[in-house]
Amino acid sequence: MARAQRDYDDIPGTFVFDAERCRQGYPINTFCMSLMKDANRKAFKADETDYLKQFKMTPEQEQAILKRDYNRMLELGGNIYFTAKLGATDGHSFQHLAAVMTGSTQQDYAAMMLAGGRSVEGNRSISDKDRPAKTKSKSPAKKRK
């Protein structure tokens, strides 16, 4: 069944980890939790494809993990607090993962944060209703009157 559209799907660059993604991503997140144990980290590193078999993932989920495609993992039901454990297993800092997900270098990402972070202006809405959520529905209606 296709994923139902939700109001928060209109937020750009964001995969909200909702109950549906939680169900779908259970194998990804269970795999990531397993990396809390050193023996499991070693087994995964020794043969990634073989280690993943026990979690009954879809081929898409498995590919996303093998390719370290963090955005795709989120889209397929992974949650950032879980997938960060995969990043840590690879020896990456959290900010490195954040930079990867935003498609920038860690240096550029860190500089953006120091300069006050990513602005919400222009980043609120895919459907171009880019104004604060509270006033969104009211102001255009007024103009039409």
Place this chain on the structure above:
Amino acid sequence: MARIVAGIGCSHVPAIGAALDNGKTEEPYWKRVFSGFEPSKKWLAETKPDVAIVVYNDHASAFSSDLIPTFALGCAAEFPPADEGWGPRPVPVAKGDPEFAVHIAQSVILDEFDLTIVNKMEIDHGLTVPLNLLCGKKAPNEEWPFKIIPLAVNVVMYPPPTGHRCHMLGKAIRKAVESYPEDLKVVIFGTGGMSHQISGPRAGLINSRWDKNFLDGLTKDPVKLTKIPHLEYMREAGAEAIELVMWLIMRGALADKVDEVYRFYTVPASNTAVGHIILENRMRAAPGGVTKIRRAAARAKAMDRRSAS
């Protein structure tokens, strides 16, 4: 009787814990963050609470996606720090108050909040970082200066409880505390936030204006904040800013009128805006009440002066 004297809102950025554990607190980047909590440490040392109820969220440490309780109250005698991938943080084991916690659980469940009771739980940075910010660095062989009752809230899987529900739970907690016969001084922490998004292509989002309005509302008009829909938190302040609903449990546990004793805000700590506020319950028309308010106001001014200099 037990009584809640104050509420503390505080971010719980994991990198703050790492900076503390790795001796980076004097680096300019981190000094900017830690120095903002110096007045709060003094305030806490003067307030001397017996118990802290700490509203926080677990980050895939104690709870995997096997089990996702919306509200889980820690009723254990102690809560060890969790291994979040780099070994457990070098902090004391948090000592609980099982009798008091169970009293609160019974009271709020009968008030129609269906809590999960947890008798064994490890706690992660969501709880230990705010304790560090208010109490300073503590070695594993030391003790936190008060007993701790953790209240874990699901804000990881959507939907978390609504702001309104959180505020109402806070009120039920207050009632529970005030019906406990032991003479205890209680503070309540609301942790997490403020604006931040750490996942997906929009990661790094910060909205300081929105954060400031939230802090203002917390003091003056919390009921207005309880009407903020989840969509607004996520759209305006980042997907993970939804953690801020936990601050409304803290606010609900306080009196309607409070005095803002202290506030601190800085951007960034790693990927996140750090926000902090201390709210004291205004004493009812009891003898000495007015003096207490004046003292709180004077203290707030003194803190402002100190942090400005």
